[in-house]
Each structure stands twice: as structure tokens, then as C-alpha cells.
Amino acid sequence: MKTPASIIATTLLASLLCVGIAPAAFGAEQNPSTDQIDEGALTELPGAEAIRASGDTDLSLAVMVDGELTPVDELIDIQSLDLNGSEPSVGEVTPQLINLDQWTRCYVFDELDSVFASYIFYWNGAGKDVRLKCGTSGWGYKHIQAEHQDDWQAKYDNAVAQGWNPSLQGIQSWDDLMNVVVSTITMYPDYVGSNSINQTQCGVTMVYFIQTSTGLPAYQFRSRAAWATNSDRLITAFPTGSLVC
Numbered sequence: 001m002k003t004p005a006s007i008i009a010t011t012l013l014a015s016l017l018c019v020g021i022a023p024a025a026f027g028a029e030q031n032p033s034t035d036q037i038d039e040g041a042l043t044e045l046p047g048a049e050a051i052r053a054s055g056d057t058d059l060s061l062a063v064m065v066d067g068e069l070t071p072v073d074e075l076i077d078i079q080s081l082d083l084n085g086s087e088p089s090v091g092e093v094t095p096q097l098i099n100l101d102q103w104t105r106c107y108v109f110d111e112l113d114s115v116f117a118s119y120i121f122y123w124n125g126a127g128k129d130v131r132l133k134c135g136t137s138g139w140g141y142k143h144i145q146a147e148h149q150d151d152w153q154a155k156y157d158n159a160v161a162q163g164w165n166p167s168l169q170g171i172q173s174w175d176d177l178m179n180v181v182v183s184t185i186t187m188y189p190d191y192v193g194s195n196s197i198n199q200t201q202c203g204v205t206m207v208y209f210i211q212t213s214t215g216l217p218a219y220q221f222r223s224r225a226a227w228a229t230n231s232d233r234l235i236t237a238f239p240t241g242s243l244v245c
Helices: 004-017 047-054 100-107 140-162 174-187
Strands: 059-065 068-071 115-123 126-133 191-195 200-211 217-228 234-240
Touching: 059 140, 059 174, 059 217, 068 200, 115 174, 115 200, 126 140, 126 174, 126 234, 140 174, 140 217, 140 234, 174 200, 174 217, 174 234
Parallel strands: none
Antiparallel strands: 059 068, 059 200, 115 126, 191 200, 200 217, 217 234
16 A cells, blocks of 8 residues: 555655646646547456456456555445445435435535545645535536536446446445545545646546456546645546546
8 A cells, every 4th residue: 555655755746747737727627528538548458358258357446556456445445435325215316425314415405515525635744635525516526416427427337347346345326436536536646736826636547447366457447536725625526538637
């Protein structure tokens, strides 16, 4: 597992790389549908055919840590992210990420600061709290659901088609996947950007679906998350083809 020191070193290096990039690169969302696509990051890998041919398609969601692909459930306590909420009443459909009480406070009482999940991001020698909250059309869960649910659902479905069994890693829906990926972005970012004008930071990380028995990757995609530096709000999260944000 990466130590806080190595995470800090990674994020400090990434921040230096941001010099000269226009502030708009961080302040505005890139649309995944019009973003420059890195096809290798969004489609199955050459090893996928061999994995299917072997008959062993048991895949695990993983992230690269210190040069090694590591299943996410070995790095984070997935259950602590409140992925499995209370069962909804008959006839109601609610996301698995949030329980019925949270859903009511968000969608009935419009409590925009109701917290759904918490993350930590190490920066300049200190850990920063980042929280997924109910939000509005412009930030938080409501924004992600309205603007990016289809993108996350597509990645979820593609991974399942390759042989991933999400329930084995405590994941049941598109927003469970989004939630876990955001946690990997804040803890193990491949790239970090910041914008002092907009008071935001962003991170990009590739996640992998690896054959459990061999560690061979079958499918992968890159995702981006952005959060405020003047509060604990997660602004957005979505799959992307870009290496930077």
C-alpha cells in the first residue's frame, strides 16, 4: 500500500506539472462523450480474449499501487463507505450507495449537505477530507446522477460482461462503482491538478479489472474526480479518456 509520504510526493509532482495549464482546464467539466478518447483506456484489453478462453473469468476491481495491480478491497474498507443501505419500501427504487433515510433527506427535504460517503486526499503534508454530499444540479450526488449515471452504468455493464462479479467486492450498482473509484482517485491518483482561482482540485486514475488468479487485466478505464479546496464538497466524478484534468 502507498504510504502517505509516497502519496504526497505523487501529488506534489503532479501539481508541478500543472504549471502553464489554463485555469479553464480545471474549472469546467469535460464532457466524456466529446473528450479526446484514449481507446485503450475504455475498451477490453488483449488479455481479455485469453481470459475468456481459459474459462476463468473471475475478475476483481483493482488499482495500480507502487507499480502493482492491487484489488481495491485490499486497500480500502468498502463496507465502511456505506454501500449497502436499508432496503427500500415495495415499489421504490433507490441507489444502493445511500440508505432510505439519506435518500429522503436528499430528495424529499433537499438537504444538500447530507453526507453519503467520505474520502481523504493527502496534499502538502496533510490529509484533506472530501465528502460526497446530496448536492445540487451543479455538484455532488445529484449532479453526478443527472449528468454521469449513464457513463458509470456503461462501465459497470462492460466490466460485468467481461466476467466481473461486483457483489463479491461489495458493489451493487453504478453509484457503488463510482463511489469506490472516487476513493481510489483521492488515495492513489495517477495525476492531480489544482486551480487556485476556482478553488478546486482534481485527480485522474485508471482502474483495472484483473483476473483474480493471475492478476492479468481484462478491462480498464480512466476516471476523473474534482473537489473544492475551500470546503469538503466533492463536485463531480466521471469516466474520461484524458490523462490529465
